[in-house]
Amino acid sequence: MSFLVVEGLSLSFGGVRAVDDVSFTLAKGELLALIGPNGAGKSTCFNMLYGVSRPDSGSVKLDGNELVGLKPRQIWRLGVGRTFQITATFTSMTVCENVQMALLSHANRTFGIFRRAHDAYRDQAMDLLDIIGMRGQADRPTNVLAYGDLKRLELAIALANEPKLLLMDEPTAGMAQPERRSLMKLTADLVRDRGTSVLFTEHDMDVVFEHSHRLLVLNRGRVLAEGSVAEVRADPKVREIYLGGGSTYASMETNHA
Amino acid sequence: MTGLRNFFATVLASAAVLGAVSGAMAADTIKIGDINSYTGMTAFTAPYKNGMMLALDEINADGGVLGKKLKLITKDDKGQPGEAVKAAQELFNRDGVAMITGATLSNVGLALTSYAGQRKHLYIASEPLADAVVWSEGNRYTFRLRPSTYMQAAMLADAAAKENKKRWATIAPNYSYGKEAVEAFEKLLKEKQPDVEFVGSQWPGLFKIDAGAEVQALAAAKPDAIFNVTFGSDLAKFVREGETRGLFKDTLVTSMLTGEPEYMDPMKAEAPKNWLATGYPWYAIEEKSHEDYVAAYKKKFGDYPRLGSLVGYDTILTAAAALKKAGSTDTDALVEAMSGLTIDTPLGKVLYRPIDHQSTMGAFVGRTAVKDGKGIMVDWSYKDGADFLPSDAEVKKLRPASD
Amino acid sequence: MGFFVAQLLTGMANAGALFLVASGLSIIFGVTRVVNFAHGSFYMLGAYIAYTLMSHLPGAIGFWSAIVLTGIAVGLIGLLVEIVVLKPIYRAPELYQLVATFGVILVIQDAVRYVWGPEDLIGPRAPGFGGVVSIFGQSVPTYDLVLIALSLVVLAALWALFNKTRIGVLIRAATQDREMVGALGVNQTLLFSAVFFLGSFLAGIGGAAQLPKGGADLTMDLNIITAVFVVVVIGGMGSIFGAFMASVLISELQVFGVQLLPQSTLVLMFVVMAIILVVRPQGLFGRPDAAVYQGNSAMVPKPLKPLGLAGKLVGAAILAFLAFIPFYGDNFLVFLFSDIIIFCLFAASLHFILGIGGMASFGHAAYYGGGAYVAALLVQYLQTPMELAIVLAPLGAGFLALIIGWFCVRLSGVYFAMLTLAFAQVVWSVVVQWTSLTGGTDGILNIWPSDWASDPSVFYYVVLVVGAGGIIALRAMAHTPFGYALRGTRDSSLRAEAIGIHVRRVQLLAFAFAGAMAGLAGALFVFAKGSIFPTELAISRSFDALIMVFFGGVQSLGGPIAGASVFTLLQDWLSDFTYWQLLLGVAIIAVVILSPRGITGLLETTGRIGDRFRTATGSNAEVAGKEAR
Structure with a gap:
């Protein structure tokens, strides 16, 4: 039943083990949160899953296919969508064109030279914008969007190739509280309706506790704990690194919000 | 909207040009168009233009040609053959000139040669040296005034053979003129002196000479004599490094064009000494016609003439003589007139040879020296261009064009 | 010793x-x-x-x-x-x-x-x-x-x-x-x-x-600047010690090159720079990110839109205006406008990779001159008719761009620029040096149009049809999925890779296409002038193209057209003055300072001022409404 199998992932930068022997699995239709303090290795982990950096050792198998050694564009073609911690969109295009571009690529038409791109897959793109509630902004230039809208747009782009796996690096960073909730609600709906698997990192513990099915806690590049929300909450090691003892999760949340 | 406004910009700019154009042609003048590197090589083209203006004024003071005044229109070629062709197109199609003259750079001269042949316009190539202008690329409509690379190399080879040096090295800028000069010199010297040996050749980039390294490399070849084709700033650096490192101490140097004031004068007291070179000792020529010319030039411009001045002067004389002989501004008549045309220049008669359209204008060969802090030529003699051209049979082989 | x-x-x-x-x-x-x-x-x-x-x-x-x-x-x-x-x-x-x-x-x-x-x-x-x-x-x-x-x-x-x-x-x-x-x-x-x-x-x-x-x-200024850039790039941009080591390296190579390989003087340092950039893109002592530009968010281009009716009408009007040129009294105009059209195509081809693709090539003349030489050599040695030569020239130039681009697209920013410059210089020196084939600096002469097109007016229409066709093709290409993908790689190569776009391949093909279009312009040029010389491959020609593109405005498709037209006309108009370079220089600086978006940006700005003026006088309430929103 495991859809994504990560085994023994390690990567060092100049002698420092940024990620050290990390293993975990992700089932179909599961929402797994990757949490941990700053510098725990979350983003490094993400980059290795997505082919941006190559691990020193370890393996990442998606539905039986090895991802290590593949380039991001190849991993995308296997049905993996990604959103970035710092948004990356095509700033000289409209909102809709950003999604159209992803749809064009999904259809293997990035080298197409016989038709205009302007109206290609516009309807499908509009449908995706509908999902994230941005149909009204379809023809606005991307560079005038608010940050939260950019985050949502990234989700629409990631959905363009009907992903089986979504990798979301701090999807709600920089958003206001209501926006966060609605974005994560949206994500949870996708997981439920489409059976998509989601791996996401997040600082906002409210979001994490409310939506994730399972948690994976990283600290100093190693897996510290793993389990359900309740299990992780109760884990003294997690309390230790997050709180240094004493205070509650609520304070942790405000620290990072 | 952006695209739309861009298009407006183009339209407006074009309209401005259309408005500025006036097609009116004065009927009482005959126009001559000169294309030259007026901004890129001002040190050469300014005296050239002066020479043209002097001849123009003299001719017009005498009543002009065919009852009309001559008018000169000059265009800058910006050192680019493509720009030169555009200038020619403008001169013929907008200004209505009867002929074009000019070019200092060989590539500009060749582009105009090709243009003249195709569009059937007369082109008097006043200054470019490339042999191809009259030989391999020669055509019915192109004539050349100044002695070519081959002729100047032949004059030097002739003089060099008398020195009887065995081991020769060459240094020339790495482009067509340099290669052509070295090739001609080697061939002609070997003909005159079969036991000669060429022991090294250096090819610095034009105006990018690494003089120290070149001098060392030449010295390492241990030549008895050196054939130099570098000029301008390359030559100045070469001379300074060579003097400093003692390269010229026991070595004969023969050198293309170095005795011309254009190249000699900027070097002042550092001009090379005792080189065998082609040039133009305007200060020492005692012929009456030339003395008159120098006096008139000095009076008009308050400056002394360079070789370019004389070439410019003779160019206008040529144009006037051709117009007079043809009796009209019709190109065919002019071309007919140019073939075998003889003109009286300050240095005597010059003939435009029917066989290859090269004029017989000569050059001076002598030794360089420094006097009063200035480079001069001594022990010079005038070499008539007619004596330094290949035989007619050879010329026919070199020139595929039928006439 | x-x-x-x-x-x-x-x-x-x-x-x-x-x-x-x-x-x-x-x-x-x-x-x-x-x-x-x-x-x-x-x-x-x-x-x-x-x-x-x-x-x-x-x-x-x-x-x-x-x-x-x-x-x-x-x-x-x-x-x-x-x-x-x-x-x-x-x-x-x-x-x-x-x-x-x-x-x-x-x-x-x-x-x-x-x-x-x-x-x-x-x-x-x-x-x-x-x-x-x-x-x-x-x-x-x-x-x-x-x-x-x-x-x-x-x-x-x-x-x-x-x-x-x-x-x-x-x-x-x-x-x-x-x-x-x-x-x-x-x-x-x-x-x-x-x-x-x-x-x-x-x-x-x-x-x-x-x-x-x-x-x-x-000549000192331009003579040293290329050598200096070579040194700075080899040493690593921003590294003083690198500049020192590279100065020594280049100078010693030159000195020993003079001795061992006298003909190498033209090209040696560019070959060295090309090798070093291919092997170590940041130079010997540079840090990898030193030359990566952070794009300026205030200057993001607006989304492209297909031409509306007004735009199409204006385009048609311009073509009609150009078609009318031979009937105007002044015969020189056909030559002037054929030059302008050729330069517009050349500039538009550079704009395709520079403006749309974000790749600033400093060696675009290699493909312009390359196409011209392909056409000239075909005519010279194989008696190829003009029509076929004009078709084959862009293929040759595109192929050249494909080979050179394969090395260059691995780099970005200034290093990409300098590698393209180095390769262009290598191409130039091969043409200069290979006298037996190319005629060296004496060029290839007598490459004239076919008989039916030998009349200047007829040839002008050839230039108009082919040139306008090329520009329209470049424009259309920008609107295809491929053009969008190219723009995507410029906006964010990270995002482009993340949605499956093969960034380097897109860039390489764009580079080759731009090269081919430059080659097409070069082929027209050679038949317009009747001869071709290495000057058309030289650095200064590449810089002309850069000036035209920036001058017109990088961020709009009309920019290169406006830039090339105004630049050519300005040059033509100023060149009758003795100090035309001074005037041209001042004009360039003025445009740059007045409008960072080039001429097209300047027009937009004046347009906006006009809008405001109309708004202020109450004659156009709608504009006011739009602005308020």
């Missing part, structure tokens, strides 16, 4: 002047990120100013103080240029300052010609250092040793400056992280000015110090 040592010292001496100029450029780039092509002009100014000073200041003291005074004078001129020309445009899109520095080159050229006259000046000898010393039996000029010592002193002084003084440490910090310096409370404006003074000072010293080895002439 003696010979070897003597050559080694000659190389070191040559490296001296080169290092002085290169270190200045490297410092300026490192801190301000301005690619200052006018740096060679500062060097030339140094030579001229020092010449004048030395002829007035007698003796050894006069000589050495003249060098220092020259440095200060040139430093002040550099400061002036920075304040007047560059300060207003620091926030403009990347590489835009480049165009302003082209303008500065032209202005300084003519200013020097005006002040010092056109004749070459021979430098005075250094008092007390006019002779030679014997080293291993070889004569080595003493002034060579002085130059070597001077370069080492400057290297040491710069090291001390950057490590031992506060301003130096700040400059070094700024090279690595500009925001951090701002955070430290340093006045960035003052820092940039100080850096410009220092860089120009070094260039001035370089020009002055080389006087005893040569002199001052008007």
Whole structure:
């Protein structure tokens, strides 16, 4: 039943083990949160899953296919969508064109030279914008969007190739509280309706506790704990690194919000 | 909207040009168009233009040609053959000139040669040296005034053979003129002196000479004599490094064009000494016609003439003589007139040879020296261009064009 | 042995002047990120100013103080240029300052010609250092040793400056992280000015110090600038020590190249630069990210839109206007406009990779001239008819671009630019050197249109149809999925890869397509002029294209058309003035300062002012409504 199998992932930068022997699995239709303090290795982990950096050792198998050694564009073609911690969109295009571009690529038409791109897959793109509630902004230039809208747009782009796996690096960073909730609600709906698997990192513990099915806690590049929300909450090691003892999760949340 | 406004910009700019154009042609003048590197090589083209203006004024003071005044229109070629062709197109199609003259750079001269042949316009190539202008690329409509690379190399080879040096090295800028000069010199010297040996050749980039390294490399070849084709700033650096490192101490140097004031004068007291070179000792020529010319030039411009001045002067004389002989501004008549045309220049008669359209204008060969802090030529003699051209049979082989 | 040592010292001496100029450029780039092509002009100014000073200041003291005074004078001129020309445009899109520095080159050229006259000046000898010393039996000029010592002193002084003084440490910090310096409370404006003074000072010293080895002439500026860029790129942008090592490397290679391979002088340093950039893109001592530009978010281009009805009408009107040209009275116009159309196509082809693809090629003339040479060679050797040659030329040029692009698209920013320049220079020197095939600098002559098109008006229509066709094809390409993908790689290569776009392949094919279109322009050019020479492959031609694109405005598809048209007409109009370069330079600088978006941007701005005016007078309430929203 495991859809994504990560085994023994390690990567060092100049002698420092940024990620050290990390293993975990992700089932179909599961929402797994990757949490941990700053510098725990979350983003490094993400980059290795997505082919941006190559691990020193370890393996990442998606539905039986090895991802290590593949380039991001190849991993995308296997049905993996990604959103970035710092948004990356095509700033000289409209909102809709950003999604159209992803749809064009999904259809293997990035080298197409016989038709205009302007109206290609516009309807499908509009449908995706509908999902994230941005149909009204379809023809606005991307560079005038608010940050939260950019985050949502990234989700629409990631959905363009009907992903089986979504990798979301701090999807709600920089958003206001209501926006966060609605974005994560949206994500949870996708997981439920489409059976998509989601791996996401997040600082906002409210979001994490409310939506994730399972948690994976990283600290100093190693897996510290793993389990359900309740299990992780109760884990003294997690309390230790997050709180240094004493205070509650609520304070942790405000620290990072 | 952006695209739309861009298009407006183009339209407006074009309209401005259309408005500025006036097609009116004065009927009482005959126009001559000169294309030259007026901004890129001002040190050469300014005296050239002066020479043209002097001849123009003299001719017009005498009543002009065919009852009309001559008018000169000059265009800058910006050192680019493509720009030169555009200038020619403008001169013929907008200004209505009867002929074009000019070019200092060989590539500009060749582009105009090709243009003249195709569009059937007369082109008097006043200054470019490339042999191809009259030989391999020669055509019915192109004539050349100044002695070519081959002729100047032949004059030097002739003089060099008398020195009887065995081991020769060459240094020339790495482009067509340099290669052509070295090739001609080697061939002609070997003909005159079969036991000669060429022991090294250096090819610095034009105006990018690494003089120290070149001098060392030449010295390492241990030549008895050196054939130099570098000029301008390359030559100045070469001379300074060579003097400093003692390269010229026991070595004969023969050198293309170095005795011309254009190249000699900027070097002042550092001009090379005792080189065998082609040039133009305007200060020492005692012929009456030339003395008159120098006096008139000095009076008009308050400056002394360079070789370019004389070439410019003779160019206008040529144009006037051709117009007079043809009796009209019709190109065919002019071309007919140019073939075998003889003109009286300050240095005597010059003939435009029917066989290859090269004029017989000569050059001076002598030794360089420094006097009063200035480079001069001594022990010079005038070499008539007619004596330094290949035989007619050879010329026919070199020139595929039928006439 | 003696010979070897003597050559080694000659190389070191040559490296001296080169290092002085290169270190200045490297410092300026490192801190301000301005690619200052006018740096060679500062060097030339140094030579001229020092010449004048030395002829007035007698003796050894006069000589050495003249060098220092020259440095200060040139430093002040550099400061002036920075304040007047560059300060207003620091926030403009990347590489835009480049165009302003082209303008500065032209202005300084003519200013020097005006002040010092056109004749070459021979430098005075250094008092007390006019002779030679014997080293291993070889004569080595003493002034060579002085130059070597001077370069080492400057290297040491710069090291001390950057490590031992506060301003130096700040400059070094700024090279690595500009925001951090701002955070430290340093006045960035003052820092940039100080850096410009220092860089120009070094260039001035370089020009002055080389006087005893040569002199001052008007070709010095462009002659040294390419060598200096090669040095800075090989050494690593922003690295002083790298500039020093690269100066030595290049100079020694040149010196031994002269000895062992005399014909190599044209191309050697470009081959070395190409190899180093392919193997180690950041240069020998550069940091990988030193030359990566952070795009300016204030300058994001607007989304493309297909031409609306108004746009189509205007396009049709322009074509109709162009079709009408041969019927106008002045016969010269067909030639002028055929040149303009050819340059528009050339500029549009560069804009395709530069504006849409974000790849600033400094060697685009290789494909323009390359196409011209393909056509000319086909006609010359295979008697190919014009029609076929015009079809094959872009294929040849595109193929050339495909090969060169394969190496280049691995790099980005300034390093991409310099690698394209290096390859273009290699192509140029192959054409110059291979005389038996290409005719060398004497070119290939008599390449004229087929008989049916030999009438200038008929050939003009050939140029119009093919040229407009090419421009329309480039425009249409920008609107295809491929064009969008290319724009995507420019906007965010991270995002592009993440949605499955093969970034390098898209860039490579775009590079080849742009090369092919430039080749098409070149083929038209060769038949229009009847001959082709290596000048069409030279660096200056590549820069013409860059100026036209930036001049017109990088961010709109109409930009290159407007830029090429205005630039060509302006040049044609100004070239009857003696000091046309000065006027052109001032015009370029004026456009750059007035509008960071080029001519098209300028038109937009005036358009907006017009809108506001109408709004203010109440004649157009709708505009007011739009603006309020």
